[in-house]
Amino acid sequence: MTESAFTVVDLGGTTLRIGRYDDATGVVSAVRRVPTAGLAQHPGVPAADLQPKVVDQLSALAADAVERHGSAALGVAFAGPVTADGRVLAAPTVWGGGGAPLPLRQLLEDRLGLPVVVVNDLTAAVWRYVVDPDQQPFCLITVSSGIGCKVYRRGEVLLDAEGHGGELGHWTCDPAPDAPLCDCGGRGHLGGIASGRGVLAAARRAAQADPGGYARSALARPAPDPARLDSPAFVAAVRAGDRFATAVLRGAVAHLASAVTAVFTSIGVRRYILMGGFALALGQHYVRLLGEELERLGCFGLDPAEIRRMVVLGAPDDDHGLVGAGRLLAARGAGRTAVSAA
Template identity: 50%
Template sequence: MTGAGFPARPLYLVADLGGTTLRAGWARAGDLAVSGVRRVAVDGIARFPGLPAGELQARVVDQLVRLLRECSRSAPCTPSALAVAFAGPVGRTGTVVDAPTVWGPRGPELPLARLLGREFGVPAVVLNDVTAAGWRYAAPEGGEDDYFCMVTVSSGVGNKVFRNGEVLLPEDGRGGEIGHLKVDFAADAPWCDCGERGHLGAVASGRGALRAAGVLARRFPGVFARSALSAASGGDPGRLSAEQVAAGIRSQDAFTVRAVAPGVRYLARTLATLHIALGVDRFVVMGGFARAAGPPYLRLLGEEMAKAGDFLLPPAGAAGLLRPGAPDDDDGLIGCLRLLERTHSSRGSSPRPAVPVTGTS
């Protein structure tokens, strides 16, 4: 009991493990924000591209446990439960099926929820990161107008559709796989982290945009030399970063926009297909790359959606459908918190997700 005889609110540990950044913190039920947030670069394939998947998996799991331990020690009391948003396919029981952007293709399956539950001695939920983010934006009690699609553009590309406060996934959680739709059928199409060529994630993600900018810079060195990207990288395409490419989009640098245009076009056509097929009337665009690229990125995406010939577009065009995610980096963390609040009683019973929490990105 606390205060004037009121029971203490449960405290939760939450983490968001993406292809580039690992975030973790703690929060009490009902909090509007997550406290004590720590962010570190993921010890995965982006940092150690030459290591085998099994070794990368062990590194990432150790890193996750260490960071959650640090957050637990900084919290004011013992956590009641924990949840982790994960950038990859996750089975209903919290088993990570694959993680192309984290430890590459063909990694062994990982019963992460069971491992974390044993490690911390509390109920643990593991779910896909885009699904987790969607719980931040879904209305607590649903509603007829609560129909939207989460779209992430970060290390990879993924989506989830929410309606009336629930994520639209079947029992086995299949869905939200747009990042692994083949869109480029050229023999030399870029490789996706999953090991296949020409997937949407390979051309439209932050990593795909960086790759495209490097290719264009080497093909047209004179044009590159006059660009904002050249100034940012010291004239060396090999020193470019995804952050610099995002900044180039934000400043509407002509070379950068030209470089990323094919990937934006493929993504726009895919979203237009979802809109005309499902009638979803709101796309919340999140992810580190999309957030860093800012409003000019959404404008480019909307312009390309309009060109796709979607006759269901509202009078305002595709711009009326596209909404930016929150300006912070906490979608997965706050989404995990909201899910735990939905599924974990004040008595400390085990979280019981009412919907499948699987999916991919």
């Protein structure tokens, strides 16, 4: 067993990524990506039935990888709130609303026989961007199948022991009784409106409300039927400057801008790093729209030039959780003791 080799996992609502982290070099290699055996693969299946499917999939992949990697420990970045002792409290994008809290760390340690650390995926990803414990505080935001965030300040991620904090995607930004549904079952949540899935749903609603406008947009070429519209086609239309698609995206981004201004005005964080497949695919188009909405709303005490510098893109890959989990394992003793969700 090589002490500096860890197996790392990033388990999201759409994709499960697993790879080898070399502590000596800080490099992730041998990454394998497979569809997560959850809600996206089995729509309509109850959470209680999806939980064992996901655990079985993760256990089998991890057991194989640990042996191949010669791992000293396993680090799991999980798409949902996680307590300090590695219990998953909820996973709306993985198995939907409902489901009992899942002692994932203990289940994996029992099955694999080695130390395991389980933290929220954004908590793990934060550590990819920590170069100095005393660096400027920042907020990492992911926009993918859901929305989440974590704030880093003075050597820690701001959470309590029960994993509360950083679930900006479940902030109710639309209180209307018919507001869009979130994967957790709630209505009007930011993640249900401004995530990749939420924006696609908004585009389909806009097409129903304005069929002529949709027919004239670039979206209609790959998907004459709005029900068949997918994320790559939407991203391509925005990047090509399509007005219909950009207007839909701006409507969703306006809600995220409101959330960012709330974070800034409450705790004064001035740096926001964007990651997640949807935001990174849109790239600077997304940053520009978010910056424009932030300027429109205003950030109390900041001038427009300062506001424009607040938002930056993260690394252009999907290895955030993997690299972060590896760095966290190394920093916290390779998972040999309980690791705080912070």
